[in-house]
Amino acid sequence: MLSLGLKFEQENRLLLMDPKALPHIFYNSGYHYSKPTGIRVILGTVSGLGLFHAEGEDHRRQRKIVLPGFGSHELRTFVPIFCSYASRMTAYWGRIIAADNSEPAVIEVTSWITRALLDATGEAAFDYQFGSLDNSETELAKVYAHMA
Structure with a gap:
């Protein structure tokens, strides 16, 4: 697995570039990994405080509502x-x-x-x-x- 560790805005970050790890995080276990604060701020600014910005239970609920249309x-x-x-x-x-x-x-x-x-x-x-x-x-x- 190819990865890179760094410190950004006083938080430790792990950047993954592994073709098996990324689908695991994004599709199988996404609720175990929160979005970094900076990313959430950008998503909230660009798309509003909706599905892309939401985390955890809020995201599950919103996704369940909109998923049939997509x-x-x-x-x-x-x-x-x-x-x-x-x-x-x-x-x-x-x-x-x-x-x-x-x-x-x-x-x-x-x-x-x-x-x-x-x-x-x-x-x-x-x-x-x-x-x-x-x-x-x-x-x-x-x-x-x-x-x-």
Whole structure:
């Protein structure tokens, strides 16, 4: 097994790069290994305080609720939806970059990704157009814009 030990933010860490250990941790025994605090902060910032951020019993409960909607068949049908929103988002980025020739363009990637994720999830899960990428005036898009 290939591993590397290090100290980060006053905590001991073990970084594994073993092809047998990683599936054991991520798929078989994930609840025995907590996410590092820094990773949880990043996940909470990017995706909110939901399933990706949750640990232990909270994660089990949330996963049990959402799992039926994410089988292999369902995911195959979602791919074109997510690709469509990714394409729209990058098209917006292209326009931002092209519009500002005097200075380098600044793109708030986290904000754009969370908005694209909201729109794609809304369409895939609820067949609803939130319109947050388009700065739509829907109530949820407005609330979500203030949260992100």
